[in-house]
Amino acid sequence: MEAMSMGTFIWTTLGAFLTLCIFSFLYQDNPFYKLAEHLVVGVSAGYFVIILWHNGLQPNLFDRLNDGNWYLLWLDSSKPWYMIPAILGVMMWTRFSRKWSWISRWPIALYMGIATGVAVPLEMKNRVNVQLYSTMKDIEWGSFLGNGLLDGGSGLAELIIFLGTVSALFYFFFSKEHTGVFKGVARFGIWILMIGFGASFGYTVMGRISLFVQRIQYLGDWTKVAWDDVSSGAFIVFWFIVITIFGILAFYEIIRFVNKRGTQA
Amino acid sequence: MKRQLPLVLVFVFGIFMIIQYFVPHESSEWIYEFFLDWIYIIGIFALALGIWSLIRVSYDKIKYRRPNWQYAVITLAGLFFMIWYGFDYGRHFFSAEGLRNYMFVSFFEYILIPIQATMFSLLAFFIASAAYRAFRARSALATLLLLAALIIMLRFNPYLGSVGNYMEEMAIWLLNVPNLAAKRAIIIGVGLGIVATSLKVILGIERAYLGRD
Numbered sequence: 001m002e003a004m005s006m007g008t009f010i011w012t013t014l015g016a017f018l019t020l021c022i023f024s025f026l027y028q029d030n031p032f033y034k035l036a037e038h039l040v041v042g043v044s045a046g047y048f049v050i051i052l053w054h055n056g057l058q059p060n061l062f063d064r065l066n067d068g069n070w071y072l073l074w075l076d077s078s079k080p081w082y083m084i085p086a087i088l089g090v091m092m093w094t095r096f097s098r099k100w101s102w103i104s105r106w107p108i109a110l111y112m113g114i115a116t117g118v119a120v121p122l123e124m125k126n127r128v129n130v131q132l133y134s135t136m137k138d139i140e141w142g143s144f145l146g147n148g149l150l151d152g153g154s155g156l157a158e159l160i161i162f163l164g165t166v167s168a169l170f171y172f173f174f175s176k177e178h179t180g181v182f183k184g185v186a187r188f189g190i191w192i193l194m195i196g197f198g199a200s201f202g203y204t205v206m207g208r209i210s211l212f213v214q215r216i217q218y219l220g221d222w223t224k225v226a227w228d229d230v231s232s233g234a235f236i237v238f239w240f241i242v243i244t245i246f247g248i249l250a251f252y253e254i255i256r257f258v259n260k261r262g263t264q265a
Numbered sequence: 266m267k268r269q270l271p272l273v274l275v276f277v278f279g280i281f282m283i284i285q286y287f288v289p290h291e292s293s294e295w296i297y298e299f300f301l302d303w304i305y306i307i308g309i310f311a312l313a314l315g316i317w318s319l320i321r322v323s324y325d326k327i328k329y330r331r332p333n334w335q336y337a338v339i340t341l342a343g344l345f346f347m348i349w350y351g352f353d354y355g356r357h358f359f360s361a362e363g364l365r366n367y368m369f370v371s372f373f374e375y376i377l378i379p380i381q382a383t384m385f386s387l388l389a390f391f392i393a394s395a396a397y398r399a400f401r402a403r404s405a406l407a408t409l410l411l412l413a414a415l416i417i418m419l420r421f422n423p424y425l426g427s428v429g430n431y432m433e434e435m436a437i438w439l440l441n442v443p444n445l446a447a448k449r450a451i452i453i454g455v456g457l458g459i460v461a462t463s464l465k466v467i468l469g470i471e472r473a474y475l476g477r478d
Contacts, residue, residue: 011371011374011375012375014375014376015374015375015376015378015379016379018375018376018379018380018383019379019380019383021380022380022383022384022387023383023387025387026387026390034333034336035336035339036380037336038336038337038339038340038343039339039340039343039376039380040343040376040377040380040381040384041319041340041343042319042339042340042341042342042343042344042345042347043343043344043346043347043372043376043377044377044381045315045316045319045343045344045347046343046344046345046346046347046348046351047347047351047372047373047377048312049312049316049344049347049348049351050347050348050351050352050363050364050369051364052309052312053309053351054351054361054363054364055361056305056306056309057306057309058359058361060302060305060306061306062359066359082302082306084303085302085303085304085306085307086306086310088303088307088310089306089307089309089310089311090310092307092310092311092313092314093310093313093314095314096314096317101476102267105267105268105270105271105475105476106270106271106274107307107310108271108474108475109270109271109272109274109275109474109475110274110275110278110303110304110307111304111307111308112275112279112466112474113274113275113276113277113278113279113281113282113467114278114279114282114300114301114303114304115304116275116279116282116462116463116464116466116467117278117279117280117281117282117283117463117467118282118286118297118300118301119459119460119463120279120283120460120463120464120467121283121286121287122286123456123459123460123463124456124460126456127452127453127455127456127457127459128453128456128457128460131449131452131453131456132453134449135449150434150435150437150438151438152437152438152441152442157438157441157442160442160443160446161442161445161446161449162446163446164442164443164446164447164450165446165449165450165453168446168447168449168450168451169450169453169454171450172450172454189450190406191406191409192443192446192447192450193447193450194406194407194409194410194413195409195410195413195439195443195444195447196413196443196444196446196447196448196451197410197413197447198409198410198411198412198413198414198417199413199414199417199436199439199440199443199444200444201396201410201414202413202414202415202416202417202418203417203440204392205389205392205393205396205414205418206417206418206421208385208386208388208389208392209389211382211385211386211389212386212387212389212390214382214386215379215382215383215386218379
């Protein structure tokens with residue numbers, strides 16, 4: 001492994017410190033967690049400003065107007081109509097004024113009109129038609145069991161998918177009372193939904209745990225680099241940071257306890 | 266003018282965008298791309314509202330020395346430094362140099378990523394306690410939920426030996442068959458919900474986005 005430069009080491013140390021700050025929330029809300037929490041709010045807001053400026057406004061607006069002159073409000077550029085969304089965008093800012101905020105409804109209305117108009121056919125196609133089409137495939141009766149009960153491509157699996165989808169949809173259909181045969185269909189639907197929710201939950205838990213393992217590995221790698229590549233002193237610095245965090249937390253807790261006792265007395 | 270014009274705009278543009286989808290001509294595609302560019306630009310301008318709101322809330326917190334005002338300084342410092350570095354110390358506004366700025370990249374890699382990843386990993390603990398409450402086998406349906414989740418969670422467990430292989434096969438079947446059926450029903454429901462809500466907006470039945478007078 002290539003030796004780490006001192007600059008990278010300092011940045012990695014900051015990353016390790018912030019990781020510990022966030023983990024300190026497992027004890028309770030505390031100043032270190034608050035510090036990291038407020039820092040990430042500011043930094044991520046700034047990050048999105050820059051990304052949307054350089055990757056959004058730059059290619060979609062500025063580059064299209066840059067052959068015009070600012071003192072003519074870019075109306076002499078080859079694509080002057082791109083000034084219209086810019087003006088509409090600026091009109092959104094009237095939201096700050098109590099008197100003029102109604103003007104912001106025009107760009108919002110345009111946005112809503114275009115977005116909902118695009119959504120109707122696209123959502124109908126992508127979410128409804130495509131899913132229905134995939135559900136209503138011909139069931140392969142010839143190889144009904146395929147390579148066994150757990151074969152996901154067998155006719156049995158296709159039948160379960162079809163019946164499961166229809167009955168889960170029926171569970172949410174309240175225009176017909178769930179009695180008699182319909183009660184059984186809705187019951188099968190809720191079973192399918194519970195298996196789906198269980199599988200999704202298990203999947204999410206494993207995803208979070210793997211993220212946790214990744215963060216612990218980050219801290220482990222940091223201590224290894226600190227010990228092997230930089231200096232053994234850096235390793236001590238790491239533990240100094242850990243002890244400082246927990247020391248201040250303990251101090252904070254003692255102060256809180258003393259204050260609580262004082263209030264009760 | 267204040268309420269009627271926006272409703273007319275939504276109706277006209279909504280119906281127009283629905284119709285253009287069914288017109289098999291390249292000019293229709295051009296119009297689609299053109300208006301998507303428009304709403305993208307308008308959307309980015311709307312971001313300024315959020316940023317200004319963040320600045321104003323943080324500034325007021327500092328000015329009036331509200332509880333925990335010190336942290337608002339950190340938020341503002343993070344925001345301004347990120348923007349400052351993102352514009353390459355204010356030298357490059359109209360070129361993407363700032364995206365390669367050493368400090369901008371380092372803030373992203375060593376502040377943003379570690380904090381966000383750790384926040385998500387914290388959920389492992391909270392989701393585990395939620396799982397304990399949700400998975401208690403109090404009824405047949407809760408047992409079904411518990412079993413499905415257990416099979417998915419245990420499928421990569423190296424200590425299960427040959428049982429693990431069977432568990433893995435079962436987990437794949439669960440994900441590809443009953444889970445797929447449940448997901449499909451939900452996706453179809455969501456799709457129909459989006460279409461219904463969009464039509465309500467276009468027809469002026471849903472007007473919450475206009476706000477109050």
